[in-house]
Amino acid sequence: MDTALTFAIPKGRILDEALPVMARAGIVPEDAFHDKANRSLTFGTTRPDMNLIRVRAFDVATFVAHGAAQAGIVGSDVIEEFDYSDLYAPVDLDIGHCRLSLASPAGGSVPVVGNTHARVATKYPNLTRRHFEKLGVQAECVKLNGAMEIAPSLGLAGQIVDLVSSGQTLKDNGLVETDRIIDISARLIVNRAALKTDRRVAELVEAFRGAIAEGAA
Numbered sequence: 468m469d470t471a472l473t474f475a476i477p478k479g480r481i482l483d484e485a486l487p488v489m490a491r492a493g494i495v496p497e498d499a500f501h502d503k504a505n506r507s508l509t510f511g512t513t514r515p516d517m518n519l520i521r522v523r524a525f526d527v528a529t530f531v532a533h534g535a536a537q538a539g540i541v542g543s544d545v546i547e548e549f550d551y552s553d554l555y556a557p558v559d560l561d562i563g564h565c566r567l568s569l570a571s572p573a574g575g576s577v578p579v580v581g582n583t584h585a586r587v588a589t590k591y592p593n594l595t596r597r598h599f600e601k602l603g604v605q606a607e608c609v610k611l612n613g614a615m616e617i618a619p620s621l622g623l624a625g626q627i628v629d630l631v632s633s634g635q636t637l638k639d640n641g642l643v644e645t646d647r648i649i650d651i652s653a654r655l656i657v658n659r660a661a662l663k664t665d666r667r668v669a670e671l672v673e674a675f676r677g678a679i680a681e682g683a684a
């Protein structure tokens with residue numbers, strides 16, 4: 468029998484939306500996966516040849532890019548931030564919709580066009596620098612892993628780049644969206660080498676394509 472495939476999924480908010488899509492693609496976690504008291508990070512599935520690992524969103528891309536997992540689900544924000552050449556994202560799962568935006572304090576002075584430098588708090592330094600480069604501005608990024616929204620009021624940075632969905636978090640923290648950088652949704656990702664060498668990975672891609680078509684029908 469072939470060695471087991473490892474499928475990586477993020478612990479965070481995409482998970483609830485991802486499980487029905489995965490089920491339509493034939494991946495159903497074992498019962499222990501839903502037991503909150505279970506501290507295991509690896510779970511079996513109803514497929515004897517597939518295990519799930521539940522890791523942080525950014526780490527899903529790292530596991531798959533290095534071939535430690537052959538496939539997974541992650542937001543396109545993470546894919547674009549890392550830009551790993553070994554990752555292929557063949558299926559848009561039409562879940563986890565949000566956007567990456569620039570925001571600054573409401574009522575504050577709008578960053579002046581012609582400025583050559585900006586200090587920005589973000590979890591996405593690469594996407595932030597790329598965005599500002601297009602505007603001819605050098606971005607100095609302060610890397611945070613969450614709660615970016617409090618950085619401007621504490622003087623850590625003048626602006627933030629963060630995920631926005633309803634806009635409520637920005638509003639509740641006195642910020643306004645000043646630019647929309649990218650639209651985001653969750654994707655199926657696969658390791659390119661595994662796709663070439665293991666037919667089960669190609670079959671998985673087709674199963675997810677079918678699951679999306681079925682969900683849209």
Ligand SMILES: Nc1ncnc2c1ncn2[C@@H]1O[C@H](COP(=O)(O)OP(=O)(O)OP(=O)(O)O)[C@@H](O)[C@H]1O
Pocket residue numbers: 477478479480481522523524525541542543544545563564565613630631632633651652653
């Ligand atoms: N407000 C949102 N609405 C919709 N999708 C979102 C939203 N925030 C994040 N996402 C998507 O969910 C993914 C995981 O986000 P989530 O906030 O669960 O991770 P996190 O808990 O911040 O990350 P980590 O796992 O590193 O702690 C993001 O990469 C993005 O694609």
Ligand SMILES: O=P(O)(O)OC[C@H]1O[C@H](OP(=O)(O)OP(=O)(O)O)[C@H](O)[C@@H]1O
Pocket residue numbers: 480613614629630631632633634635636637
């Ligand atoms: O526009 P909204 O609907 O308010 O959503 C935006 C918020 O959602 C995400 O955070 P999350 O709730 O995942 O918490 P986190 O700070 O732990 O990432 C994101 O980082 C924003 O803070």
